[in-house]
Amino acid sequence: MVALMHDPLPNYPGYALRRAATATMAELATRLADIGLRQVDASTLILISANPGVTGSALARSLDIRRANMVPLLKGLEDAGLIERVPIDGKSLGLNMTELGLQKLAEAQIRIETFEKELLARVPEEHRAHLVPALNALWQMDS
Amino acid sequence: MVALMHDPLPNYPGYALRRAATATMAELATRLADIGLRQVDASTLILISANPGVTGSALARSLDIRRANMVPLLKGLEDAGLIERVPIDGKSLGLNMTELGLQKLAEAQIRIETFEKELLARVPEEHRAHLVPALNALWQMDS
């Protein structure tokens, strides 16, 4: 059950990035599943709560999710009573948190903060402060 | 077309990690698709070439891929003439690169090296050296 003799892959930033992402995302997914949320649900709630009245389209752009895939996502959150939608004009719907949604978000935040703390704790101290800026530099640009 | 007013998500290491991973992986995927490979194909070829005679099961463990999903992967590489399988004993098959596979791998390596270089170039210099060690610390442990 020993590792491969030669494994050059971890030296590739791209590979390390993918493995790190899948491993950590799987971990967070199970913790959020305990309260009936997926990561994308939690992200969405966070953004709505920080931007009351935001539209689904704007969320889609910010989260880099196709508009079409936003529909079942928001429908799920609405059906669960976590958000509500109020017409802004003839074609746009503004999104807001419900009381229940705020409660659920608070639960999620606790789990997320714990997760992020543990995640960072695994990174050797001398690298820790560099992680988030380095990661954000990789995607926050051409979007 | 402006970003959201408040976007707290990039402050979360987990979110930054996911966005960075999906963005960069999509980029690499298109570059490898030009030569008919997926990332997992390239990873597999790299490991086989570094570990001649390795078994599919060992690869699956190293790449964290289910054994069952290894089957169509390796079949694809074999059908494309990139690898060959020779029986080790009654139940194991050793994997080796073909001549064509080595050529294809060389092409892939060029694209991968270019990609990795450009990826690192996007990271501000003071963070650059910390990225790979930080990432590997996130998953190289409990596996």
Next chain:
DNA sequence: CAAAAATTGTTATGTTCTATTGCTATTCTG
């Protein structure tokens, strides 16, 4: 202002990746 262009929300559908289950044959281990 009127025509053209863009945006919003939506339905329907397809693709791809990955996990699960179960099976046979073989090898390893106590």
Next chain:
DNA sequence: CAGAATAGCAATAGAACATAACAATTTTTG
């Protein structure tokens, strides 16, 4: 040797994500 573990495989299910098309409604601009 008997039981446990391993290798390879098939079939299938599910989740995540992409595409295409559409109607209704703004927004832009000539």
